[in-house]
Amino acid sequence: MLTIVCVNCRRASSAKGLDEDSGFAVCRGCGAMFEISSADLDEARDALPGLESYGHISTPPSYSVNFADVEPGGYRGHKRELIMSWPLEDAGPGRAGWLLCSAMSWFGVYVMATVPSRAETGILVVLMAISGIPALTFTYLLLVSLLNRTHLTITRDLLQVRHGPLPWPGNRVIPTAEIQDIHCSRSVSGRHKGFVSYALNARLRSGGTHPVVVRLKYPRTAMLIKQCVQDTLII
Numbered sequence: 001m002l003t004i005v006c007v008n009c010r011r012a013s014s015a016k017g018l019d020e021d022s023g024f025a026v027c028r029g030c031g032a033m034f035e036i037s038s039a040d041l042d043e044a045r046d047a048l049p050g051l052e053s054y055g056h057i058s059t060p061p062s063y064s065v066n067f068a069d070v071e072p073g074g075y076r077g078h079k080r081e082l083i084m085s086w087p088l089e090d091a092g093p094g095r096a097g098w099l100l101c102s103a104m105s106w107f108g109v110y111v112m113a114t115v116p117s118r119a120e121t122g123i124l125v126v127l128m129a130i131s132g133i134p135a136l137t138f139t140y141l142l143l144v145s146l147l148n149r150t151h152l153t154i155t156r157d158l159l160q161v162r163h164g165p166l167p168w169p170g171n172r173v174i175p176t177a178e179i180q181d182i183h184c185s186r187s188v189s190g191r192h193k194g195f196v197s198y199a200l201n202a203r204l205r206s207g208g209t210h211p212v213v214v215r216l217k218y219p220r221t222a223m224l225i226k227q228c229v230q231d232t233l234i235i
Contacts, residue, residue, distance in 0.1 A: 002043045007183045008032035009201070015047035021196075022219045023052035026186050032221060033184040033198065057224040062087050064229055081155050082232040084225070088148040088163055090170060090215040091141065098142035105135035144168055150213065152225065154232045159202070161213055172212060179206045182212070182229050184222045198222035199227070 006027040008194065015036075019026040024033045036044045038053055045051050059065050063086045108131040108159065144166050153160045154176065161172040179204040187206050189195045198216040201209050212229075216222045 002040055003045065004036065004040065006030060006032050007034045007181075008185070008201075008209075015044040018048060020048040020050045021186055023050060023054065024184075024219055024223065025051060031185045031187055033186050033222070035223070051072060054220070054223065057220055057227060059224065060086075060221065062225070063221070067232065080232050082153065084152045084228055085149045086221070088144065088150050088168065089217045089221075090163075090168075091145040092148075092150070095142065095145045098138055098145055102135065102138035102142050105131065105138050109135050138168070152213065152229075154229065159212070159229070159233075170214065172210075174202055174204075174210060174212070176233060178204045178206060179201075179233060179235070181235055182226050182233070184219070184226050186219070200225050 001014055003012050003121050004015060004018065004025065007031065009027060009030040009032065011027060011029045013028075017026075017028060019028055021033060025036050025044070026033050035054060036051055041051060041053055064084065066083045068081045068083070097152055109128060112128045112131050148166055148168055149162065151162050157176060159172070159174045159179065161170065163170055179202045182201065183201055185199050185201055187196050187197055187199065189197075197214070198219050199214040200212040200216070200222060202212050213225060216225075
């Protein structure tokens with residue numbers, strides 16, 4: 001019987017002990033997502049018929065990926081640098097959802113502003129302020145979903161993730177010398193387990209796992225980012 005070892009927790013199991021997600025194997029113990037080697041793929045498909053061999057994943061049009069060679073003697077453990085960016089995926093319901101919420105909130109502000117009651121001006125101001133806070137919040141989130149991109153950069157010493165141009169949480173800085181390995185993972189949340197997201201994680205030489213990019217929408221793009229980072233760090 002074929003034994004498959006998880007790339008993260010090193011849990012050994014048969015193909016029946018794994019889940020399958022969009023062609024990739026998923027460890028039921030830690031949620032790590034990985035490809036099955038070509039040599040084992042046919043046998044693993046007996047239990048997980050949806051598995052595919054992707055090899056090198058193509059870059060979507062919305063992604064920008066640029067490698068630069070490092071001069072000989074000027075690198076520490078890797079010979080290339082990486083500059084990569086893609087549209088921000090960690091923005092809740094996305095553009096359509098934030099547009100709807102923003103429009104409804106500003107309509108509420110408009111209704112409050114046009115109430116013909118001078119005798120209750122104080123109450124009117126309070127109501128406008130209360131309705132204006134979510135309107136401004138939803139508008140900001142709409143702008144984030146429209147304008148922001150995630151930028152991943154690997155230089156001689158650092159792996160950096162930042163989101164911009166508008167401020168957004170999730171920026172990371174990890175010394176490349178501390179990174180032992182990179183893997184993807186799948187997480188399922190929500191009341192009915194209906195929200196699925198993917199993440200890129202770094203296993204550190206000092207022990208433990210550090211998130212690199214979280215709440216990605218698609219498994220293929222998560223694996224693409226992993227491939228680019230591995231190709232740069234040669235791990």
